[in-house]
Amino acid sequence: MALNKILLFSLTFQLVSLLLRVSSESPWITGDVTQTPMKYLELARSPEVFDSMVRIRRKIHENPELGYEEFETSKLIRSELDLIGVKYRYPVAITGVIGYIGSGEPPFVALRADMDALPIQEAVEWEHRSKIPGKMHACGHDGHVAMLLGAAKILQKHRHDLQGTVVLIFQPAEEGLRGAKKMIEEGALKNVEAIFGIHLTNRIPFGKVASRAGPMLAGAGFFEAVITGKGGHAAIPQHTIDPVVAASSIVLSLQHLVSRETDPLDSKVVTVSKVLGGNAFNVIPDSITIGGTLRAFTGFSQLQQRIKEVITKQATVHRCNASVNLTPDGKEPLPPTVNDIDLYKQYKKVVRDLLGQEAVEEAQPLMGSEDFSKFAEVIPGHFSFLGMQDETKGYASSHSPLYRVNEDVLPYGAAIHASMAVQYLKEKASKGSISGFHDEL
Ligand SMILES: [Zn+2]
Numbered sequence: 001m002a003l004n005k006i007l008l009f010s011l012t013f014q015l016v017s018l019l020l021r022v023s024s025e026s027p028w029i030t031g032d033v034t035q036t037p038m039k040y041l042e043l044a045r046s047p048e049v050f051d052s053m054v055r056i057r058r059k060i061h062e063n064p065e066l067g068y069e070e071f072e073t074s075k076l077i078r079s080e081l082d083l084i085g086v087k088y089r090y091p092v093a094i095t096g097v098i099g100y101i102g103s104g105e106p107p108f109v110a111l112r113a114d115m116d117a118l119p120i121q122e123a124v125e126w127e128h129r130s131k132i133p134g135k136m137h138a139c140g141h142d143g144h145v146a147m148l149l150g151a152a153k154i155l156q157k158h159r160h161d162l163q164g165t166v167v168l169i170f171q172p173a174e175e176g177l178r179g180a181k182k183m184i185e186e187g188a189l190k191n192v193e194a195i196f197g198i199h200l201t202n203r204i205p206f207g208k209v210a211s212r213a214g215p216m217l218a219g220a221g222f223f224e225a226v227i228t229g230k231g232g233h234a235a236i237p238q239h240t241i242d243p244v245v246a247a248s249s250i251v252l253s254l255q256h257l258v259s260r261e262t263d264p265l266d267s268k269v270v271t272v273s274k275v276l277g278g279n280a281f282n283v284i285p286d287s288i289t290i291g292g293t294l295r296a297f298t299g300f301s302q303l304q305q306r307i308k309e310v311i312t313k314q315a316t317v318h319r320c321n322a323s324v325n326l327t328p329d330g331k332e333p334l335p336p337t338v339n340d341i342d343l344y345k346q347y348k349k350v351v352r353d354l355l356g357q358e359a360v361e362e363a364q365p366l367m368g369s370e371d372f373s374k375f376a377e378v379i380p381g382h383f384s385f386l387g388m389q390d391e392t393k394g395y396a397s398s399h400s401p402l403y404r405v406n407e408d409v410l411p412y413g414a415a416i417h418a419s420m421a422v423q424y425l426k427e428k429a430s431k432g433s434i435s436g437f438h439d440e441l
């Protein structure tokens with residue numbers, strides 16, 4: 001009898017201590033997810049994760065690669081994933097890499113980073129400046145890769161606790177070459193139910209984030225038109241059909257599409273940013289080429305149609321012909337970036353737990369666009385900005401040759417990424433159902 005009591009006591013003690021251990025190691029399993037972000041932030045700030053993120057970011061910064069040429073960046077990502085034992089798919093969309101952490105089973109949730117640089121000559125003088133003339137990471141994508149690899153380290157350490165699978169998407173060619181579309185075509189979103197993306201920005205203070213539910217960034221498209229007349233002597237215009245006057249009239253008429261045909265409360269942009277033609281003072285050229293961009297949250301294809309109409313009809317008024325290309329250089333339009341409301345609510349909660357109530361700012365919609373929108377068009381997505389402007393406000397905007405990344409922000413990005421994925425999987429598990437397990441991609 002006494003022996004039975006001792007055995008029973010010992011078993012109970014072991015069970016209690018096991019439960020305590022599980023709950024202290026895996027707070028989200030017990031439902032106390034508020035501890036998870038802080039725990040992840042501590043890990044992201046530890047020398048093991050922080051130093052590696054800084055090292056990776058600087059290495060990528062020194063060797064910037066343009067869209068679909070990110071071979072060394074991709075190699076570095078794969079070697080880092082190898083180092084921590086994360087399995088991946090490669091190549092996807094030429095240089096893209098997709099890592100998988102967790103059970104290997106649904107639900108699948110994706111975190112995305114872009115890898116490409118810009119054709120800009122870096123003007124920042126520092127130890128790790130770009131070593132490639134005319135190329136620079138001036139949009140923070142080097143930081144995005146580092147943050148996602150930081151998140152991978154955190155998640156891999158807790159892989160046995162994940163209630164599903166985290167998909168790490170390292171995409172090529174965000175800057176105008178539609179890398180996201182190519183990744184989707186090659187199955188990047190297969191079985192994935194939701195996706196999260198973070199973009200660094202110098203427009204908001206360090207450690208603050210900005211996001212919103214619904215449309216956040218505009219849809220973007222491009223146009224190019226060749227206006228053809230009949231060239232000749234500039235002093236004998238009556239024997240020519242002048243495409244310069246026609247093009248001038250077209251440029252002005254295009255401005256009326258927003259000012260006269262658009263609801264003033266619905267933001268749209270039509271900009272002619274390129275006018276090419278003529279190279280002599282006394283010669284009327286045969287043709288003029290114009291080109292530009294349109295941005296809109298709604299009525300995108302109608303605006304495209306009106307641009308086409310105005311160009312061709314105005315050309316006719318001036319006895320010219322016009323051909324209009326709405327996908328110049330293969331630049332296909334991007335849809336607006338629209339944040340899913342439920343993911344936005346989840347994001348706000350995670351960031352409040354991580355950085356405090358005042359860290360979350362409501363973002364104003366921007367007329368800029370993002371390739372992330374292609375992912376968020378297929379499955380629910382959430383895109384947000386992470387601020388890194390310090391009190392000097394001395395940081396240049398993105399796409400500037402003076403652009404810099406404040407590396408102290410990297411742990412925030414890694415912790416937000418990891419926490420969002422874990423929180424998503426946890427909520428999915430608590431609902432007890434797995435939807436969207438599909439095979440069409
Ligand atoms: Zn950019």
Ligand SMILES: [Zn+2]
Nearest residue numbers: 139141174199
């Ligand atoms: Zn960018």
